[in-house]
Amino acid sequence: MHPIVLVPSRLGSTRLPNKPLALIAGEPMIVHVWRRAMETGLGPVVVAVDHPSIAEAVQRAGGRAVLTRADHQSGSDRIAEALAGLDPERRHDVVINFQGDLPSVAPDVSVQAAALLDDPAVDLATPVALIRGEDEARAASVVKLVGSERAPGRFRALYFSRARAPWGEGPLYHHIGLYAWRRAALERFVALPPSPLERREKLEQLRALEAGMRIDAVLVDDVPLGVDTPDDLARARLLLGEAP
Numbered sequence: 001m002h003p004i005v006l007v008p009s010r011l012g013s014t015r016l017p018n019k020p021l022a023l024i025a026g027e028p029m030i031v032h033v034w035r036r037a038m039e040t041g042l043g044p045v046v047v048a049v050d051h052p053s054i055a056e057a058v059q060r061a062g063g064r065a066v067l068t069r070a071d072h073q074s075g076s077d078r079i080a081e082a083l084a085g086l087d088p089e090r091r092h093d094v095v096i097n098f099q100g101d102l103p104s105v106a107p108d109v110s111v112q113a114a115a116l117l118d119d120p121a122v123d124l125a126t127p128v129a130l131i132r133g134e135d136e137a138r139a140a141s142v143v144k145l146v147g148s149e150r151a152p153g154r155f156r157a158l159y160f161s162r163a164r165a166p167w168g169e170g171p172l173y174h175h176i177g178l179y180a181w182r183r184a185a186l187e188r189f190v191a192l193p194p195s196p197l198e199r200r201e202k203l204e205q206l207r208a209l210e211a212g213m214r215i216d217a218v219l220v221d222d223v224p225l226g227v228d229t230p231d232d233l234a235r236a237r238l239l240l241g242e243a244p
Helices: 029-039 052-060 075-086 108-118 134-138 183-191 196-201 205-210 230-239
Strands: 003-009 045-049 065-067 094-097 124-130 144-151 154-161 173-175 179-182 215-220
Touching (some): 003 029, 029 045, 045 075, 075 183, 094 108, 108 124, 108 179, 108 215, 144 215, 154 205, 196 205, 205 215
Parallel strands (some): 003 094, 045 065, 124 215
Antiparallel strands (some): 124 173, 144 154
């Protein structure tokens, strides 16, 4: 495999304006994310942005960024545009979608997901973590994997839901929004219209399942902190060593 790591980042956020440029320990959040992506060692890292100010922040830190259209509906669409421009020769056959709002994510989370593509039947792979409390299990903001365990810590995804699922006794799994895509699967995915279940649950990975793509998941130790609100940002600042 010849992966490339792409970090989608957009300036607009209703709950946290200018989120990628929010300072954490003196540096923009997107710079922290770019560093975590570099630490994976999976391949070249490029941040795909919708505004020059994000690109400038990344470039000042020594990273690479490309400008993409501002009207993309998802990070998958953004990285697909970036990939087409960056690699017209198609040297990279695997694309790591490294979310731009996870400044504290452990680098091995993406590495473990990418390893699932060793199975040629897998179209895309993603990490999950064990849900440890009932509040987490019931929260609509927490996406749950419904999957069939094929080996210890490895699942074939059957469904994803914001509801508490599956029903009954047993472990529940919190989906983490990082993906390792086969390039052909990503290109097929972004060419498809949003699917009925995707619209209903507001989860784009359901488009892939409804189209018959295979998603495998790997169990990792912890859910990384996603920064979506001012409270999340305050937690990230403490986590990354900024004095209160």
